[in-house]
Amino acid sequence: MTETTETPEIAILSNSTCGCPYCDHDHSENSLLQKLRKRHPFWALLLSNGARLIFGTIFFIGGILTHKNTTASLVLFIASALVAGIDVMWTAFKSLFTGHLFSEQFLMTIAAIGALIIGKPAESSAVMLFYLLGSSLEERATQQTSRSIHALADLRPRIAHRIKEDGSIVDHAPCELQPGDRIRVFAGERVPLDGILESNLAQLDYSALTGESIPKLIEEKGEILAGAINGHNAVDILVTRNEHDSAITRILDLAQRASLRKTKIETFTARFARVYTPIVVILAALLAFLPPLFITGATLTEWGYRALNFLVISCPCALVISVPLAFISGMGNASRRGILIRGSTSLDALNDTATCVFDKTGTLTTGQFTVRRIVNADSISEEQLTYYASVAEQYASHPIAEAIRNLRPDLLGEMPCSIEEWAGKGVRAKIGEKNVLAGNRAWLEENSVFVPDDTGATLGATLVHVALNNIWIGTFYIEDTLRASAKEAVQRLRELGVSRIAIFSGDTQNVTLETGRQLGVDAAFGAMMPEDKLKHLDNERSVTKGKTIFVGDGINDAPALRLADVGIAMGGLGTDAAIEAADVVVMTDELNRIPDAVAIAHKTVRIVRQNVVFILLIKISLL
Structure with a gap:
């Protein structure tokens, strides 16, 4: 009888408050909005990019429709700019004190303010709406990808089968079990907790945990680490560590620490703005202050107005739309593959x-083994060698044995008179009146069989030696398949x-x-x-x-x-x-x-750069 208890979903490698798997990448919203969301759940919806884009657009349209009422139109345009650009403005303000002054947010903010000063409130609102639209599109594409990735990870079971005193099985989340509990791991399942093997023998695949390609044979009372995949038979394990102290958790903790050392990657827009913004700001300042100094009759008011116009025209509105769209297109192209x-x-x-x-x-x-080379003794043919080895290994549980069996699938079911499997060594079989040994060198030499030195290159291969009536007759070279x-x-x-x-x-x-x-x-x-x-x-x-x-x-x-x-x-x-x-x-x-x-990345970035060149050419022509 099996009982199942509902357990909360266990989040792997995720201590983020923003819902993403890790927090060392750029977010479309700054910390101010994230804090408001956390403290007041109602703001989660109201301050989302989608909601701000909708309200900002409504205010923008209202400003256009009320253009005859100058005051009402101005208020609506300012409201639109504030709703759509609050995070941009806050980031620009913070950059004054962090040393990252020349960012795209700083340029967008001074351009929006400049547009208001010169009497173009619609342009001020449009600047922020375009930026928010680009951020929203990219955020949507990223969230869709994250949902697909989480769905892929959720296919993995996260349960442990605890054995009760009456022998029945109860399913738990691994975090609910403690040292001293007994669990059962069925064939093909992943071991949920570290423990001691109570069954006679277990064959475990540690490849995901250690990278070793050959499964390990664990005998009774041997230690088993969480994360290994059980072989062909169900095994019982006495838990020795809780989930927090398990081998998997130690590796995941190492992964968490590694994420703190990860170099943060600048976005394309940020790298571009780091060069473009100071050039535009310096040129605008020169345009405002140099003519009054060197041109007779020139006034600071007139050239300051022109400098603000220059800032508005230079604002990269097209850039903040085209760059996210290009990357979204690239991510979509990749997802289709x-x-x-x-x-x-x-x-x-x-x-x-x-x-x-x-x-x-x-x-x-592939993690699947195949025979790459066969060396047979002069006294026997390769066909005979393969026959004896395949029959002897036909019931062995090790994947190395499966590679030999696959050479002669027609022999499956031809039962020798007797067969013994020795864990970690090999097999002993009696086929008619003939005794066959198959296994590693130490196993054959233990049985008084002389095994010649390995012939040819053995680098990367696992060797299975075969003896007939205590005389070596050949060797199989077995490798993991590329x-x-x-x-x-x-x-x-x-x-x-x-x-x-x-x-x-x-x-x-x-x-x-x-x-x-x-x-x-x-x-x-x-x-x-x-x-x-x-x-x-x-x-x-x-x-x-x-x-x-x-x-x-x-x-x-x-x-x-x-x-x-x-x-x-x-x-x-x-x-x-x-x-x-x-x-x-x-x-x-x-x-x-x-x-x-x-x-795909090369093509996407090439398109982005072409867009940038095209946008700059248009701006230069307008200036």
Whole structure:
């Protein structure tokens, strides 16, 4: 009998008050509005971008309709500008004291004030409405992407099956359980809490947690860490740590700390305004003060009026609309290809990618093993060797055994007289009158079998030796399979201007180096824990001048995904921790989507720059 209790949803990697997965990116609203929203829930709706845009537009239309009544029209236009631009004006005011004076908000504010002074209140209102419209469109696109990403993460179960004293099962949220509780983890489920194995044997996939490609065999009383995926049989576990102290939580805490070290990426508009705003302000000041000094009859009132006109014309209204629309279009193009991008800053950063770092297991590789090479003794054919090995391994639970079985699927069901599986070593089978051993070197040598030295390259391969009647007859070289698109993806990234490509993995150094050799990357590092990935990622970021992206799928990748300029999670196979930590989520396991994202970023930024040039040419012609 199974009971289910309702539990609150557990938010992974999210301590944000704004509803986004993390708070180190730009928001369309400033802290003033966020504080008002938090203290007074009613303001949440009233101060939203959509509501302010509606009311601001209504006031603007009212100002146009009442143009014959100068006072009423002026009041309505000012109200429209204040409603639409309160956050812009507040940010501009704060910039006077923070040293970030020349921002787009500062230029928009002085242009709006200038428009009022010269008697153009409609232009003052329009400036703020256009800015708010661009922010609203971008916010809507970002929220849609975030909802899609959260929906993808919510597909993961977040329950623990507690075993009651009478043997029945009750489902709980992991946070409700304490050390001493007993839980059952069914086949294919993720272990929710750290504990001690009470069953005889467990086969666990730790690839998402440590990056190791080969599953671990845990014997009774062995330690099991939260985050591992259980193998073929249900197992019982005695909980030793609560959720707060579990292995997963420690990695997620590391990810939270990594997010604080993440370099904040400036938006395209902010970078443009940092150059454009001081030029416009200085030119306006020169236009106001120089002519009265050097031109006879020129007055400060006349040229001050002209300077204000110059400021209004120079105000980048078209820019604050065209730039968000271009990025929204790019994000929409990416989403149609199964690439979810959280915001324009991530898309903009992808355009400047100079270094790409890949996790190996589950990202570059499939996590499924295949036989890459077979070496047989002179006394036996390869076909006979494959026959004996396949029959001996036909009921073994290890994925390495599955790779050998797949060589002869026609033999499944041909039962030997007897078969024994020795955890972590191999199998012993009796086929007719013949004894067959299959396993690692130590297992065969333990049974007095002489195994010759490995012939040929063994880098990156797991070796299964086979003996017939205590005589070595051959060896299988088994490797994790590279994804079909891995080489093409690396090559396309090179063509797109990514100058350095590296691999980080929790797998052994030899296996990682072999994967790197096959793909032709610049560096490959193995045997890495999550904190090691952070340290090496810092080093990689300093090698090149551009942005660094990290591509991963496991819980152990979450800290690196947070620290990278752009973290990309492979959502098709990724854990919820990786998905929540990432700036970009690829909804499938197709690696070609990564160069697709970079190519879309290049095209989007190119369009943005073309728009900027076109807008500046128009403004120059008007001036």
